[in-house]
Amino acid sequence: MGETPRRDRRWRWAALLGATALAVTAGGALACPAGAAGTNAAGTNVDFGTHCIPPAVAGIPPIDGTTTASVSVDNTSPKVGDTVTVTYTVVTPAASNPTDIALPADIMTPTGKVALGGAQTGSVTVAGPKKNTPVPGKGTFPSFSMTGTFTVTTPGAITLSPGDYNIHTSYILELDTPCTVITPPAPVSETVTATSGTPTNTRAISLSSASGNPGAGVTVSGSNFTPGATVTLAGRSGDTLTADKATATANAQGSFSGTITVNDKTTTGIVAYEGSSxxxxxxxxxxxxxxxxxxxxxxxxxxLTTTVKAGTLSMSQAGDAVALSAVDFGKGGASTGTLKTVTVKDFRGGPAGWSLTGKVTDFTGPGAKIDAGRLSWTPACVTKAGSPSTCKAGSAGAVGGSGATLASTPDSTLTGGEFTVDAGLSLDVPAFTPPGSYSGVLTLTLT
Structure with a gap:
């Protein structure tokens, strides 16, 4: 009567020991999605010492061993501003299953860090799916992979090295086992060479008055110019500069304030610029x-006089929610939909065009996320007949958290009109994204 309960207790503790031993080795059987590695530029396998601390309930001392791992990227020649997808693969874990207890499938979720060095420093957070094959008693742990992204901020050679990782197990108990690089950083596994992207011109000016008598002065205020730069203020008649000019100097923050005297009666606007022309x-x-x-x-x-009153630049949307198509777990792929139509009305009547841009947050779901850089669009823009301006659709491509142009009109002697803007949307969902509903917010800005 007394012996059977003791055997049951030994069995339960042996099973628990098996689960935590798996976590200790940090070598879970998480399979990389089929075909995923083929889309990346393969990194070099490197060896590094690893110190893993098992949960206290396991009763097992820390394990020091050698991990073989690699880091790969989807783009080895990015530009500043690009988003690079990083895959951290543990090829050979530090240890094998130390027990005779077979471990079940799909109990492990890995997370980790990839260390950046060289032109850009920091770390990239990576995570893998809760996906592993059964591990037999005393069996060798298969490799597993984790992915994440980072945005390139600096041109030059950027090195990537495998870093610390953690294994979370969901078997009998929810347990974590952190594994750290004994002598960081680990050897470099991959290097990307970033080039300078096309800088975005964010310079802007405003006037103290929109009109004045001949010979009157108008104050021009500017921002986001090059600190210390000499800025030329000039009148413009249509697309031609007039003889009315003045200069100002941008301060350490790139701002300035200067006055230009306007005499030319044909003046339609005022510009500010760096350089000789x-x-x-x-x-x-x-x-x-x-x-x-x-x-x-x-x-x-x-x-006899009359007045044509200038209006405003505005936009409206046909709705504020878009349901993208579903994708299958294990396959992933394109989740598609159509942007709710945006109507832009430019009734200002001046020489300035407009730009409609958008940026999106990460798509968050049940304990996981889909990176914002995986949303792309194919913009389209239609100009209403009779409008002075003609709108241009933005380029097809990724939207991401840094944003992209949906549509725009150029500066001209006279601008304005009505425009309808649409876009096809496509979210590239990784194959083994955990099932559930994911949502992100696409914010449109009209300037």
């Missing part, structure tokens, strides 16, 4: 400006 890549404007007609009325005549 107007360059839209290093300038801002035109900001609309009108010179009042103060010509005296001849005797026996009457001067």
């Amino acid at each position: 107007w360059n839209p890549d290093k300038g801002a404007g035109p900001a609309a400006y009108v010179v009042n007609d103060t010509t005296p009325v001849p005797d026996g005549s009457q001067k």
